[in-house]
Amino acid sequence: MTSSIPVAPTIAPTIAPDSGATVELVGVVKNFGAHRALNEIDLRIAPGEFVALLGPSGCGKTTALRALSGLELIDGGRILIDGVDVASVPTNKRDMGMVFQSYSLFPHMTAIENVEFGLRMRKVATAERRTRALEALEMVGLTTFAERFAHQLSGGQQQRVALARALVTRPRVLLLDEPLSALDAKVRVQLRDEIRRIQTELGITTVFVTHDQEEALAVADRVAVMRDGVIEQIGTPEELYTTPRTPFVANFVGLSNRLAGEHSKGTVTVQGARLELLGDPLPDGPVTAYVRPEDITFAARGIAATVVSSSFLGSLRRTQVRLADDTLLSIQHEVETRPQPGELVHLKLRGVPVSAVVRS
């Protein structure tokens, strides 16, 4: 049903906020018993910016979002919205819209009653409430479903209603807690693009939590990669992909091959190729270098390898090969080249900078 949704019209003026707010986390600490979930997080988000918090489960990304919303109280640091510390302001007074991972529509209300809820809490008059709720539903392309209950809507539609519900009160910040993870792949991409479109039109400061790196790269202005309660690196999707500062980021964002190499004075030698080292300096000696699948190409001569398998991925092909020392590598290349399993090939590394870690 979601595929029939028309391209929504431009956002109605009553929903558009005056402008996005600045969001700042300063040295935010959150403990769960002995476990430190957030370890002095610093993060500054510009007005109208779309920031994704990306990381594996347990890295603290959801805790950071819940701390922002007030659903978790922090144990240290400050949370500033437009320069005002809101760390001790309760959730219902923080004026932030939130969309949850699990379906969170009130089951006893229709879609439009759900959207009206926040306005009702703000004592908006009935007539205005209706108008604004309908506009919000129009924004997500669901006006015809206004009178349906949650159980009569698909998962994607429920999350659209939840988005309309979160935005109808013109909150200062929009918080999205893995809103797409319960949806089918196709609906996920569709709704992801729609969230981005609506966010751009409204200019609302948005924080989006996800464990899906593809999702984060596709949708965010900046991505903060989190690990063990700290932000490992924050940057534009391109920065993270091309210049990962740590091996963790290189590994987590996009695919990376691990290749044994030697490091000396900022240059990593891998399989005969001399590559520039990315990120913090390393001591000279043996290292493991992280090389992207698209930075390895087939060549007439070079590193000898045996093809293990090859998969067609639509616009490109990904081939697994095994080196003489048993290392498995992924190579990404154009679909016209069709390596056969067992075939002997030769490879070459492109001369791009790589990140690396000391090999013990």
Next chain:
Amino acid sequence: MSNATRIGTEPSKTARWIILVIVGLVFAIPIISMIEFTFRVGPAGGYTVDHWTALFDPANARNYRDLFQSIGNSFILAAVTVAIVLVVLLPTMILVHLQFPRLRRVLEFICIVPITVPAIVLVVGLAPVYSVVVKVFGGSIWTLAFAYGITVLPYAYRSIQANLDAVPVVTLSEAARSLGAGWLSVLGRVLLPNLRRGVLAAAFISVAVVLGEFTIASLLNRRNLQTALLQVSQSDPWVAVILALLSLLFAFVLLLLIGRLGSLGRGKETTP
């Protein structure tokens, strides 16, 4: 055996019917006998509707005044007990579910304990407590509801807990709070409408338990429906049986309503 998780084989169709008929007779024979008894003229035989009409005849109102007062007492007790469940148990359960999930096992244990304590044992403990209760609240019949509030705990707890487990209470209240709702709005506008089934079931079953209670009332020298029934049965067995039948019918209707609430809910949860 085709189904590995099943213990033993399913009874055959004939066996099932035999079991159903036997169980049905066990329940039906006493009830039918009671109905038959209320129409008897006397030990000699012959049938009449006089016993039924006499009970509701205004001319006999004086004779049955105590009896009807006792029935009234039972309804007052039922109402106060339900109020205790709604005002004390329900908010406690919601609070524990949302804010203190670690206390859930403790609360469950406390609420289930009364089912393991025989009423007669409970009374031994309650007697000295009630000497204090009478001093504080007076000797009105409704104070007995404090004791009933404890005896209905297991049933009320189960009904409400089943509903709490079926509804994503935490997410719904977080969503409501993020939309600007204070705790009272969360409770009144979001949680209670979604816990309606469990709360109603808890209320109905509490009423059924209170209307059927004899031991505590009798041993604490209070008058309720059951103690009055015992008393009246010594002078007028027909009236006692008629009232027993009526209270049985009432409880039956209550249980049917609970069943109906449950099936309505199941129908609603199916997604298209």
